[in-house]
Amino acid sequence: DDWLSALREDQFVETLPLLRRTFGAFESGERRAIGRAVRDSGAVATRTADEDGGFDLTRGRVALRAAAAILGVPV
Structure with a gap:
C-alpha cells in the first residue's frame, strides 16, 4: 500500500495494467489469501x-x- 501510494501519477498509471493482469488471473479465493498474506506480513521500512x-x-x-514467498x- 505504501509503495503504491508513493508512486508518481505516471508510474502508477503504468503499473495498473500489470497489477490488474497479475491479480485478475487468480481465483477469488487465491486473491483473498494473497491479500491476507500481504496484510499479515508486517511493516517494512520504505523509502521513496x-x-x-x-x-x-x-x-x-x-x-x-x-511475492515469491506468497507464490x-x-x-
Whole structure:
C-alpha cells in the first residue's frame, strides 16, 4: 500500500495494467489469501524513489521476495 501510494501519477498509471493482469488471473479465493498474506506480513521500512524518478531497487527486492514467498517460488 505504501509503495503504491508513493508512486508518481505516471508510474502508477503504468503499473495498473500489470497489477490488474497479475491479480485478475487468480481465483477469488487465491486473491483473498494473497491479500491476507500481504496484510499479515508486517511493516517494512520504505523509502521513496530517488529524485531523478528511478525506482528504489532495495524496496523492489523486498517486494519480489514477498511475492515469491506468497507464490511458493524459491528465491
